[in-house]
Amino acid sequence: MTSPTEPVDPTEPVEPTGPVDPFLPSPLHDLMFGHIHSAALRAVVVHGVADHLAAGPRTAEDLASRTGTDAAALRRVLRLLASRGLFSEDERGGFRLEEDGQPLRTDVPGSQHAGVVMITDPMFARSAPGLQDTLHTGQPSFDLVYGMPFFEHLLKSPEDRATFDAGMAAFSGAEDELVAQGYAFPEGARVIDVGGGRGGLLGAVLDRQPSLSGVLFDQSATVAEHLLDRPGLAGRWRTESGDFFTAVPSGGDFYVLKHILHDWNDEDCLRILGSIRRAAEPGARLLVVDSVLPGNSAPHPALELDIVMLMALKGRERTAAEFGTLLDRAGFRLQRILPTPALPSIVEAVAVSP
Numbered sequence: 001m002t003s004p005t006e007p008v009d010p011t012e013p014v015e016p017t018g019p020v021d022p023f024l025p026s027p028l029h030d031l032m033f034g035h036i037h038s039a040a041l042r043a044v045v046v047h048g049v050a051d052h053l054a055a056g057p058r059t060a061e062d063l064a065s066r067t068g069t070d071a072a073a074l075r076r077v078l079r080l081l082a083s084r085g086l087f088s089e090d091e092r093g094g095f096r097l098e099e100d101g102q103p104l105r106t107d108v109p110g111s112q113h114a115g116v117v118m119i120t121d122p123m124f125a126r127s128a129p130g131l132q133d134t135l136h137t138g139q140p141s142f143d144l145v146y147g148m149p150f151f152e153h154l155l156k157s158p159e160d161r162a163t164f165d166a167g168m169a170a171f172s173g174a175e176d177e178l179v180a181q182g183y184a185f186p187e188g189a190r191v192i193d194v195g196g197g198r199g200g201l202l203g204a205v206l207d208r209q210p211s212l213s214g215v216l217f218d219q220s221a222t223v224a225e226h227l228l229d230r231p232g233l234a235g236r237w238r239t240e241s242g243d244f245f246t247a248v249p250s251g252g253d254f255y256v257l258k259h260i261l262h263d264w265n266d267e268d269c270l271r272i273l274g275s276i277r278r279a280a281e282p283g284a285r286l287l288v289v290d291s292v293l294p295g296n297s298a299p300h301p302a303l304e305l306d307i308v309m310l311m312a313l314k315g316r317e318r319t320a321a322e323f324g325t326l327l328d329r330a331g332f333r334l335q336r337i338l339p340t341p342a343l344p345s346i347v348e349a350v351a352v353s354p
Contacts, residue, residue, distance in 0.1 A: 037081075057096040118166065190253045295319045
């Protein structure tokens with residue numbers, strides 16, 4: 001005769017007695033289902049769910065009516081994201097936006113809404129499965145999926161270029177001020193921001209030091225949407241468009257490359273650095289604002305970004321030693337590396353005499 005068993009609480013964890021179930025929370029689980037979390041995040045972001053939670057909790061039914069979505073499906077997606085700490089659900093079925101989810105709103109300082117849209121865009125999502133082929137060929141999987149290199153695609157797709165520019169501005173906006181705080185320019189210096197996008201970093205630098213002047217240099221379509229026309233900067237900046245592989249403005253005391261070199265392989269980086277070296281007088285400073293990886297496999301927040309470079313471009317994140325070698329080949333001498341509170345560090349180099 002068998003003895004009766006005690007009722008089992010399904011919420012209580014059970015100690016494993018055999019092989020670990022990969023469906024239970026673990027590093028393997030998080031990696032295996034990473035694309036599911038990414039898709040769920042994109043789904044709520046493109047429907048603007050977070051903006052509707054600014055004033056407090058709302059039920060899935062209420063949110064669905066405001067966003068034109070299906071309530072049952074929305075609740076399931078929000079439930080998953082709540083398990084990651086972006087949302088929470090109360091006993092009445094109301095979903096609240098938690099502190100970690102606030103950057104998903106479009107109306108908050110440091111909003112990452114556009115950044116999430118960019119990283120989860122098909123440009124990258126479609127390229128990710130091709131990483132297995134990249135391991136064979138060493139070539140970006142993006143090129144195989146889209147039939148052309150990444151930046152060539154952006155030139156031919158205004159919609160994708162707008163997504164990319166907005167996403168980069170969102171990421172940069174959160175770190176420009178932190179980077180600007182990390183370097184003290186001498187009084188009266190002229191700063192040339194090469195590939196400076198819409199001028200977020202240059203604007204932050206000029207804001208902090210009123211004696212500085214600057215040039216924003218990038219492609220014409222990008223500088224046309226610059227952010228520098230604001231009080232306090234009048235008469236201290238100008239824009240110039242062109243191709244940094246060919247030539248950049250001359251006469252700068254400082255040349256800045258923020259998140260540029262990591263987009264390119266060493267050969268292309270040397271072309272960019274060569275343009276700057278031809279424009280710069282000996283003694284001019286070069287500030288490379290990029291992440292600097294440790295020289296081992298220690299955890300680093302830029303490791304994911306390094307894989308994005310691998311699958312979408314021919315670029316890479318670099319170690320201090322790799323930056324030193326690259327700069328030396330281009331006619332610059334590495335001076336120091338300044339960490340910042342943001343992801344990138346400031347790699348300072350000086351132009352040496354030929």
